[in-house]
Amino acid sequence: MPRIFAVIGLGTFGSAVALELARRGYEVFACDRDPDKIEELGSELANAVELDATDEKSLRDAGLDEVDTALVSFGDSIADSLLVTMLLKGLGVKEVVVKVTDERHARLVKRIGADRVIFPERDMAIRLVENLLSPHIFEFIELSEEYSVVEIAAPKKMIGRKLLDLHLRKRFGVNVIAIRSKVPVVNKKGLPDIEEKVNIAPGGEDEIREGDTLVILGRDQDIERAKKL
Amino acid sequence: MNDNDQQEQFKELREKAEFYILNQKYSEAVKILKQAIATDDEDPHAHYLYGLALEGSNEQEEAKKHFRRVLELDPEHTEARAHLDRLIGE
Numbered sequence: 001m002p003r004i005f006a007v008i009g010l011g012t013f014g015s016a017v018a019l020e021l022a023r024r025g026y027e028v029f030a031c032d033r034d035p036d037k038i039e040e041l042g043s044e045l046a047n048a049v050e051l052d053a054t055d056e057k058s059l060r061d062a063g064l065d066e067v068d069t070a071l072v073s074f075g076d077s078i079a080d081s082l083l084v085t086m087l088l089k090g091l092g093v094k095e096v097v098v099k100v101t102d103e104r105h106a107r108l109v110k111r112i113g114a115d116r117v118i119f120p121e122r123d124m125a126i127r128l129v130e131n132l133l134s135p136h137i138f139e140f141i142e143l144s145e146e147y148s149v150v151e152i153a154a155p156k157k158m159i160g161r162k163l164l165d166l167h168l169r170k171r172f173g174v175n176v177i178a179i180r181s182k183v184p185v186v187n188k189k190g191l192p193d194i195e196e197k198v199n200i201a202p203g204g205e206d207e208i209r210e211g212d213t214l215v216i217l218g219r220d221q222d223i224e225r226a227k228k229l
Numbered sequence: 230m231n232d233n234d235q236q237e238q239f240k241e242l243r244e245k246a247e248f249y250i251l252n253q254k255y256s257e258a259v260k261i262l263k264q265a266i267a268t269d270d271e272d273p274h275a276h277y278l279y280g281l282a283l284e285g286s287n288e289q290e291e292a293k294k295h296f297r298r299v300l301e302l303d304p305e306h307t308e309a310r311a312h313l314d315r316l317i318g319e
Binding site: 153182183184186187189191192193194209210211213 | 247250251252253254255256277278281284285286287308312
């Protein structure tokens with residue numbers, strides 16, 4: 001059975017999540033207590049309902065006890081976010097994901113049973129800083145305190161060389177898990193253009209070309225060394 | 230050099246740049262297009278190619294400037310618009 005989702009709180013973040021899930025073909029219950037938001041999204045979301053999610057009966061009546069994963073996305077009220085998280089867990093929702101605004105909020109929702117806590121503003125801020133400080137680092141994902149995945153523009157020294165000749169694993173202990181290439185094409189109008197192609201799990205014989213972005217997995221300190229190539 | 234010669238030279242540079250782009254030699258194309266644009270700054274296609282070559286060389290900020298210039302010269306240029314939108318969103 002396909003997973004059923006609920007998004008509670010249809011601010012900018014919540015509505016973007018709900019719309020994206022719907023676009024990908026999932027059933028989404030989208031709830032907010034503001035009728036204007038429901039009206040705004042009603043044409044794009046089949047199950048958008050006006051609802052006070054802090055009321056257990058309303059949640060049950062709306063069928064929220066049948067969803068697999070619920071996102072609680074309240075912008076301003078920590079108290080409401082805690083209460084709704086608790087109610088959803090009480091209704092038996094398998095996975096409750098809560099958007100938090102600060103560390104204290106995160107600690108509290110974890111304590112009352114949230115399965116996952118997300119901190120979009122902080123995560124985006126970290127990514128932005130990484131990108132501002134190193135414009136050639138396009139993406140940065142921290143996997144643990146020690147390990148990360150980063151996307152870096154292939155250094156000039158690597159261009160034209162095969163992956164196996166670079167000995168990145170041996171020299172730096174990092175793995176190239178994908179290569180994103182900018183491949184030239186001629187479009188329908190006959191104009192030159194560039195398309196992005198992704199080579200997942202590239203082989204040793206694959207050659208690094210101009211414009212390539214390497215997706216590297218490794219320990220932070222090893223990635224730092226490899227970046228200096 | 231008269232105007233016709235200059236135009237011929239400009240066209241030649243542009244064609245050369247296209248060749249380099251289509252062969253994924255973006256940094257070579259960048260060098261050529263720098264020259265071309267110094268001769269004629271009003272040609273949207275040259276700026277479009279320059280934007281592509283810079284994007285291909287991972288010089289996103291510079292690429293944006295040239296895609297913007299394309300749109301100043303030709304607001305209907307859908308390819309430049311698409312590249313600029315993508316680069317701004319990245």
